[in-house]
Amino acid sequence: MTGAGGIGYALIALGPAFSLFVTVIASKPFLILTVLGSAMMWLVSLIASGLLWRAFLPGAVWVFLPLLITVVAIQEAVRIYYWHLYLKIEDFLNKLATKVSKQQLVATDKIQIAIASGLGHGIAHSVFFCLSLLTPAFGPATYYVDSCVHMPLFLVAAFTALGFLLLHTFSMVIAFNALAGDKRSHQLFVPVMHLCAALLTLVNLLPGGCIAGVPLTLMCAVVTMAVAGKIVWDKTGSGSGDLNSLHRVHSASRL
């Protein structure tokens, strides 16, 4: 519905991503590259899933269940692969840091890289599942899907994209932390939460389901944010006790 509506939908889907980008990522070129790289990996996983399931769509409704399960499995596998790549890059960065006599990566650095990677996934998701649909939204009319007469398609897509953006961003933080510290419970939390969120969107298939579907997705995002926040708090807050270890040591004291 006109330019204002279109921009509004885009901001709902991407606003938090934009502010995260500007505050955390824009000042560090390496993080921008991380965002682009992880967006590309997510795109590749999406194309792989598309290749797999293209033949079955548009098709019967029951197709969605196995589709979602396999697609989430592919994405989680990509996440693990990405983690291994990250280990190599971390190693490389640390070597470089020694070479140019800078400090090696500290906890806040690693969390920032994790946020950037998750943001890359999330932005790619939002762009492909919401922004690319928004072109008609800039026109004079709007569109309602049969199963959801309460909200226009664009609004539902925007909210769900927002939920999944937050989910992707923070589950990457949890995943990095869990894989580094080898914490089983958190390692399982990420794929399980992802799968739950994806399966909960199946609720949208029911007539009038989107009333429940959208809040449920957003709730999954909030839960993920809470867990990630707790992890980061434990790492950097009062839990660790020694704040100095996380800040960069002044150069004078190092020499």
Place this chain on the structure above:
Amino acid sequence: MEKGILEMVGGEIIGIVSPVSICMLLVVLLVHTLTPHGSSTSVATIAMMIYNEQPNDSFVEKFKGGLLNAIVFVCIVMLVTFVLVGLFYFRFTKCLRVYMGFSAFTVLAWMGGIVAVELIQFFSIPIDIITFAICLVNFASVGVMAVFFCRMPIVLTQGYLVVIGMLVAFWFTKLPEWTTWILLVAMAIYDIVAVLAPGGPLNMLVELAIARDEDIPALIYEARPVLPRQISGPPPMSSSPTPARTRRWSNRRAPRNPGVGRGNSGSNSALDNVWTSNGQPTSLITEPPLAPEVGIIGSRLVSSTGDAGMLNSISTVVAGHQATESNVDEDTVPLVSHGTNNSSTAAALDGMESGTGMHFQGSDQGGSESEDEGLGLGVSGAVKLGLGDFIFYSVLVGRAAMYDLMTVYACYLAIIGGLGATLILLAVWRRALPALPISISLGVVFYFLTRLILDPFVVDLATHLIVF
């Protein structure tokens, strides 16, 4: 607090990814507003000498026609490149510079004028012909001067280069669809051959440039040096090189190459201007790095990176710590490369008798390190990319925009990924590498994958409100 490693790495790559992204964005915007479904009027260009594609031709005919068009185009480009190599060889540099200034003016005035008129028509902007003419002529003249002849704030030069790339790319998107795709692939293949094969024109040009230690007047986009060397103390803001750095540069260059102004390049060695300009080392940047460069050459891609530049860092670590400690502390330049032809205006200048409105992009020389230890010295952090790359990337994305925005995003990611991969390969292989093939092939693959597979997949899921 001292800045960590994360702030330092990768600045140069961003310095080149940003203008490429801006150019692509501008082309997508232009295409989206002006010709969302492809150009309705067919444009007679060199690229369509043989076959004029009609919408209702059969698949095979379109393919064959497109192939013929592409082959003819590539042949013409090759011929013109050889002519330019010849001109350079016989030292007709003045002729080259005048010619390039003329073609830049044509692009800005003529193509820019046509695009401006279309925009005025689309948005119904009230403007009269006299104002328009004055503005256009001024715009074009300043553009030519900014790009070739005068020292201007680097932002202005960069802006004009991006605008030139955008205009030529927009012109190319007016070609019919099949021809465009086949042309892109053909140019990528030509690029590989021209740069890597021993008899290729660009290869010869590069070797001539190295042998003579000259620079070629060319359309190259150059990013500012991002990170000054940390000689002492904390590094200043990433976008402003310190004066100490420029002094180092001039000290090293001046005695080594007194004759640089004698050039044929006509571009004043202008190191003397370093101090006269208001702290902006524009001359530092527009002057291609001279002798103390390692002879790594890649077509269309010049990257000389600084201390902790990503590329330098890759080569540092990959090379297995060959460099001694002292080397790493210097501004090291593992990579120097340059651009190549830009055939784009050749096609666009249909009426032009010369038919060879060719911009020449390229060059810099990289002399082999003579005295230096290991990775070599040089300027830090100035990344350069030939304008032909801008143009073909933007053509690909512009053509993708004619289908849907989803293809645009996919192609954008593919091209940036390809660019990054090319830069990394450059750091690892240390030899001449063309910048087009990886990006274009990735872009084309992603375009077709997205269009055929991803688009129906995602749209079907999204309209059922299923997301993952």
